[in-house]
Amino acid sequence: MKINLYNTLTRQKEAFKPIRGNQVGLYTCGPTVYNYAHIGNLRTYIFEDILKRVLVYNGYDVKHIMNITDVGHLTGDRDMGEDKLEAGARREGKTAWEIAEFYTKAFQSDLEKLNILDPTTWCKATDTIPEQIALIQELEEKGFTYRTSDGIYFDTSKFPGYTKLSHQDLDALQEGARVERNPEKRNSTDFALWKFSPEDVRRQMEWESPWGIGFPGWHIECSAMSMTYLGDQLDIHAGGTDHIDVHHTNEIAQSEAATGKRFFNFWMHGAFLIIAGGKKMAKSEGNFLTLDGSFTERGIDPLVYRFAAFLTHYRKPMEYSEEAVAAARNGLAHLRNQVRAIREKSGGRTGTVDTGSKDRFLSEINDDLNMPRAMAAVQEMLKSNLPPADKLATILDFEKVLGLELDRVDDTEGLPPEVLEKVDARNKARADKNWALSDQIRDELQAMGFVVQDTKDGTTVFPS
RNA sequence: GGCGGCAUAGCCAAGUGGUAAGGCAGAGGUCUGCAAAACCUCCAUUCCCCAGUUCGAAUCUGGGUGCCGCCUCCA
Numbered sequence: 001m002k003i004n005l006y007n008t009l010t011r012q013k014e015a016f017k018p019i020r021g022n023q024v025g026l027y028t029c030g031p032t033v034y035n036y037a038h039i040g041n042l043r044t045y046i047f048e049d050i051l052k053r054v055l056v057y058n059g060y061d062v063k064h065i066m067n068i069t070d071v072g073h074l075t076g077d078r079d080m081g082e083d084k085l086e087a088g089a090r091r092e093g094k095t096a097w098e099i100a101e102f103y104t105k106a107f108q109s110d111l112e113k114l115n116i117l118d119p120t121t122w123c124k125a126t127d128t129i130p131e132q133i134a135l136i137q138e139l140e141e142k143g144f145t146y147r148t149s150d151g152i153y154f155d156t157s158k159f160p161g162y163t164k165l166s167h168q169d170l171d172a173l174q175e176g177a178r179v180e181r182n183p184e185k186r187n188s189t190d191f192a193l194w195k196f197s198p199e200d201v202r203r204q205m206e207w208e209s210p211w212g213i214g215f216p217g218w219h220i221e222c223s224a225m226s227m228t229y230l231g232d233q234l235d236i237h238a239g240g241t242d243h244i245d246v247h248h249t250n251e252i253a254q255s256e257a258a259t260g261k262r263f264f265n266f267w268m269h270g271a272f273l274i275i276a277g278g279k280k281m282a283k284s285e286g287n288f289l290t291l292d293g294s295f296t297e298r299g300i301d302p303l304v305y306r307f308a309a310f311l312t313h314y315r316k317p318m319e320y321s322e323e324a325v326a327a328a329r330n331g332l333a334h335l336r337n338q339v340r341a342i343r344e345k346s347g348g349r350t351g352t353v354d355t356g357s358k359d360r361f362l363s364e365i366n367d368d369l370n371m372p373r374a375m376a377a378v379q380e381m382l383k384s385n386l387p388p389a390d391k392l393a394t395i396l397d398f399e400k401v402l403g404l405e406l407d408r409v410d411d412t413e414g415l416p417p418e419v420l421e422k423v424d425a426r427n428k429a430r431a432d433k434n435w436a437l438s439d440q441i442r443d444e445l446q447a448m449g450f451v452v453q454d455t456k457d458g459t460t461v462f463p464s
Numbered sequence: 465g466g467c468g469g470c471a472u473a474g475c476c477a478a479g480u481g482g483u484a485a486g487g488c489a490g491a492g493g494u495c496u497g498c499a500a501a502a503c504c505u506c507c508a509u510u511c512c513c514c515a516g517u518u519c520g521a522a523u524c525u526g527g528g529u530g531c532c533g534c535c536u537c538c539a
Contacts, residue, residue: 029539031539032537032538037539038539040538040539041538041539042539043539044539045539047539048539084537166467166468166534166535167467167468168466168467168468168534168535169466169467218537239539240538240539241468241469241533241534241539242533242534242537242538242539243538243539244468244534245467245534245535246534246535246536247538269539270539271469271533271539272532272533272538272539273539274532274533280532280533280538280539281539308476311476311477311478311486311487311488312476312477312478313477313478315469316469316470316477317469317470317532317533318476319475319476319477321475321476323475323476323488323489324475324476324488326488326489327475327476327487327488327489328476328487328488329488330487330488330489331487331488334487334488334501334502335487337501337502338502340501340502341501341502341503342502344502345502370478372476372477372478372479372485372486372487373478373479373485373486375478375486375487376478376485376486376487377485377486378486379485379486379487380485380486383503430497433497435497435498438497438498439497439498439499442499442500446500451500451501452499452500453499453500453501453502454496454497454498454499454500454501455495455496455501455502460501
């Protein structure tokens with residue numbers, strides 16, 4: 001079935017077609033590892049996970065690269081300010097390398113909790129320094145660079161299609177620029193490819209280069225890594241919407257200037273998470289929420305957040321609130337209970353995937369990843385007249401895309417002995433019609449974290 | 465100031481010309497000793513406001529109002 005994806009380059013949905021046969025090269029911008037990811041960041045990775053799962057579900061062989069930016073990303077603007085990693089190191093009294101390692105692990109742990117599939121290859125900016133240097137050299141040979149007192153810069157005026165992604169009017173943009181100019185830059189949009197280490201300060205992360213000791217600029221690593229790992233399989237590049245105007249625009253400029261070839265056919269961007277009051281989530285806004293802080297540590301399944309993310313289309317700002325969490329929490333619990341009930345009705349047997357429901361589901365996810373509609377399709381399937389065994393097979397098939405652990409089977413055999421004893425005692429009390437004792441035991445079990453359900457076939461108990 | 469986006473029920477949210485998906489919350493019912501869970505039913509004559517185009521508009525056009533994002537580190 002055809003997949004339509006919204007391409008920022010053309011500002012419209014386009015039929016997706018890989019460059020080479022059945023293979024898809026997917027590059028997703030990973031984090032700069034100087035701090036924890038907040039749940040707004042994670043929304044984008046959930047969107048990218050759905051993108052990948054949808055491609056796989058459609059039968060494509062996806063080669064997915066995600067980078068870890070562990071050097072070169074500056075705290076200031078316009079290529080000024082301090083390296084975020086070095087700043088983080090000073091803040092926490094560790095080395096920049098330790099900072100990168102620590103926050104990379106924390107990030108990967110978040111992805112795992114959200115059931116986000118690992119990329120085919122993780123790559124670190126610091127592992128591709130030679131490739132980045134080679135790319136800069138190529139740009140230098142072709143006359144796209146110039147040298148200032150603090151680094152090697154890309155001259156954006158020499159690349160004709162500079163605004164093809166952002167669609168911005170550069171003249172107007174310059175007039176409105178609110179930031180301090182770097183006086184040595186020829187154009188305000190020019191950006192650093194290589195920065196020299198300061199003469200008086202020894203950086204923790206620095207490398208030899210043809211231009212002197214220093215470190216790479218923020219944008220060059222993504223170009224080098226995508227070309228290194230994907231070669232000519234540059235199909236889809238995804239990231240957050242904030243990257244359109246600067247980061248991705250610069251990536252395209254430097255890559256296409258160097259190779260003379262088109263750099264990625266599809267550019268996809270996820271919208272921000274906003275909190276009540278309508279502000280985006282950012283450290284500077286003072287509303288930095290982490291997955292662990294908002295979910296794991298409060299005893300809420302992190303997949304509740306994944307479920308919540310499905311209820312808003314990825315290109316639209318998503319509102320986050322305690323109310324939204326509660327709604328998603330109930331919604332996911334309900335969905336899992338529905339699956340549980342269906343499994344009981346079918347006696348645990350799975351039938352065949354219903355083609356009509358699958359076609360409906362496919363048409364929704366293949367229409368620019370319309371998860372809100374896909375979730376509606378899921379509900380309609382579950383409430384249909386299909387035989388339970390077929391419903392079970394169908395929902396488990398959808399689960400390949402959803403990744404909500406709907407197939408998680410509660411291990412009733414693994415219940416602790418003290419729970420089983422209480423269940424026995426309660427069953428006896430119920431047989432004696434001693435409702436007071438029965439209710440008391442049920443309260444005790446609930447306090448222990450178990451749900452008690454009486455059905456006509458007996459009592460079932462499972463962790464809540 | 466420039467560019468872009470959004471405004472749909474109590475809340476979240478699909479829907480881009482043919483008469484308002486879905487979720488959460490709420491109400492009633494079936495089941496149950498009572499619950500819980502599940503299931504069934506109900507829940508926007510109406511889509512920010514005003515004008516226009518059209519047989520027909522939440523969807524198109526013009527104007528207005530409000531909110532947000534990017535342009536500056538940022539998913």
